[in-house]
Amino acid sequence: MSEKTRYSDEELQEFKELILEKLAKAKRDYELFKADVTNTEGNDIADTSPTFKVLEEGASTLGKEESGRLAQRQMKFIQHLQAALVRIENKTYGICRETGKLIPKERLRAVPHATLGIDIKNRQSK
Numbered sequence: 776m777s778e779k780t781r782y783s784d785e786e787l788q789e790f791k792e793l794i795l796e797k798l799a800k801a802k803r804d805y806e807l808f809k810a811d812v813t814n815t816e817g818n819d820i821a822d823t824s825p826t827f828k829v830l831e832e833g834a835s836t837l838g839k840e841e842s843g844r845l846a847q848r849q850m851k852f853i854q855h856l857q858a859a860l861v862r863i864e865n866k867t868y869g870i871c872r873e874t875g876k877l878i879p880k881e882r883l884r885a886v887p888h889a890t891l892g893i894d895i896k897n898r899q900s901k
Contacts, residue, residue: 779877780870780875780877781866781867781869781870781877782868782869782877786869786880787863787866787868787869790859790863790868790869790883790887791860791863793884793887794856794859794860794863794887794888795860797856797887798853798856798857798860801849801852801853801856802853804849805846805849805850805853808842808843808845808846808849809846811838811839811842812839812842812843812846852888855888856887856888858888859887859888869883871890871891871892871895872890872891873891873892873895874892874895876892878890878891878892878893879892879893
């Protein structure tokens with residue numbers, strides 16, 4: 776029996792559902808990070824009242840910077856998930872871009888936007 780060269784339509788649909796769930800959660804998280812940075816959720820006077828608590832201001836600034844970094848990272852994750860959806864539509868999802876072999880389902884369930892098999896990824900990390 777020959778080795779599979781791509782996932783079946785049913786398998787691709789399973790991955791699509793998984794990715795759509797992760798994408799919805801990622802977008803919610805992104806909005807939370809973005810709101811923290813822009814302070815859209817606040818109705819208080821924290822940004823307008825004079826304050827003499829320099830340490831608190833510093834901590835607040837650091838918190839916003841961290842939220843900004845998290846928001847950027849979340850946006851990158853969203854873009855990777857959206858690219859995975861395109862690969863599903865093109866029926867190229869789950870194929871290692873280095874070897875051309877199928878990425879194991881276990882890896883795709885853990886990292887649904889993966890484009891490399893775990894052996895290639897580990898080799899690149901070294």
